[in-house]
Structures are given as structure tokens and as C-alpha cells.
Amino acid sequence: MTRLVLATHNAHKVVELRRILGNRLEGIELVGYDGPEPVEDGTTFAENALIKARAAFAHTGVPSLADDSGISVAALGGAPGIHSARFAGTRDDADNRRLVLERLDGVAERDAEFVCAAAFVAEGFEHVELGRWPGVVGAEERGSGGFGYDPLFVPADGDGRSAAELGADEKDAISHRTRAFTALLDAVGDRLR
Numbered sequence: 001m002t003r004l005v006l007a008t009h010n011a012h013k014v015v016e017l018r019r020i021l022g023n024r025l026e027g028i029e030l031v032g033y034d035g036p037e038p039v040e041d042g043t044t045f046a047e048n049a050l051i052k053a054r055a056a057f058a059h060t061g062v063p064s065l066a067d068d069s070g071i072s073v074a075a076l077g078g079a080p081g082i083h084s085a086r087f088a089g090t091r092d093d094a095d096n097r098r099l100v101l102e103r104l105d106g107v108a109e110r111d112a113e114f115v116c117a118a119a120f121v122a123e124g125f126e127h128v129e130l131g132r133w134p135g136v137v138g139a140e141e142r143g144s145g146g147f148g149y150d151p152l153f154v155p156a157d158g159d160g161r162s163a164a165e166l167g168a169d170e171k172d173a174i175s176h177r178t179r180a181f182t183a184l185l186d187a188v189g190d191r192l193r
Contacts (some may be wrong), residue, residue: 131180
């Protein structure tokens with residue numbers, strides 16, 4: 001069986017990626033990454049995803065997948081963007097959401113998008129794909145599912161529920177992560193075997 005490293009220490013992402021990728025990777029064992037976290041000093045989601053995938057490949061010698069993702073809010077000039085996980089300076093999801101709501105207080109235009117860069121690195125080969133999920137930032141947190149900014153994000157292609165109010169299968173069908181990793185697997189599928 002072929003092995004593929006999921007280059008993340010985020011347990012939520014591991015569960016979600018295994019769910020999203022599982023049926024597309026028959027005969028491939030997805031393994032977690034226990035190596036050191038690299039310094040994410042890229043200026044884009046794509047650069048940071050590649051940094052993580054390269055680090056996992058260098059550490060394990062096993063072809064590696066990684067993602068970098070976050071929310072980009074138009075009224076905040078694209079912030080939190082690549083700083084989504086540490087926007088409030090605490091790395092706490094609730095603090096990050098609270099700061100976004102504070103910054104959007106009184107703002108009518110609340111367009112936002114989740115962005116995911118999915119990267120694959122193997123010997124002599126690298127590839128990145130982007131997935132975008134447009135929507136708006138709601139006026140308050142709703143729902144208990146998902147993680148990160150899900151309780152604030154209301155997808156444009158939904159029925160008015162927040163991402164945290166969607167079931168896992170519903171979210172997986174339309175999310176930025178699904179879009180990015182589906183495109184990535186379509187592009188590099190033959191190299192996974």
C-alpha cells in the first residue's frame with residue numbers, strides 16, 4: 001500500500017481531509033505528520049502550503065499533502081487571510097472570531113471567502129491548487145459544527161446557514177478545502193501511486 005503524509009498538526013484538518021480524500025485514495029494509506037512545524041513565512045496561502053508539504057516530505061521522505069487556508073474578508077482588506085489562525089494573537093478560534101466581529105461592527109458589506117491552497121510534494125515534483133468558497137460574515141456566531149471561522153461564515157451557495165450549521169457531508173460537498181484537494185488530486189493523481 002502506498003503511503004501519503006498529511007502534513008498538519010491540526011486534528012480537525014486531519015479528520016476533515018481523511019473524510020474528503022478517503023474515497024478518492026483507494027489503496028493509499030493516509031498517515032499523520034509528527035515532525036517539527038516549519039516556519040510559515042510565505043506571503044500567500046500557496047507559499048505556506050508548499051512550506052508545510054516540503055517540510056513533511058523532507059522529514060519523512062514520503063510524498064506529502066498540506067494545506068494552508070483561512071478566511072479573507074473584503075471590508076478588512078483581505079484580513080485575516082494567511083494570519084487567520086493567529087489573527088487575535090492568541091491562536092484561539094473564539095478570540096479570532098470575536099476580533100473579526102469587532103472589526104466589522106457597523107459594516108454593511110460583509111463579503112468574505114474561505115481560501116484553501118492544497119499542496120503536494122514528492123521527489124522532484126511540487127504542485128499547488130487553490131479552492132475558494134464565497135460567502136459573507138454573519139452578524140453573530142451560529143452553529144456548533146466545524147471549527148475556526150465556521151460559526152461566522154455563511155456560504156453564498158447555501159441556504160442561509162453558517163458553515164458550522166452544516167452537516168459534515170454538506171460542508172464537504174462545497175467547501176474550499178474540498179475544492180482545492182479535488183483539483184489537486186485531479187492534477188497529480190497519477191503521481192500518487
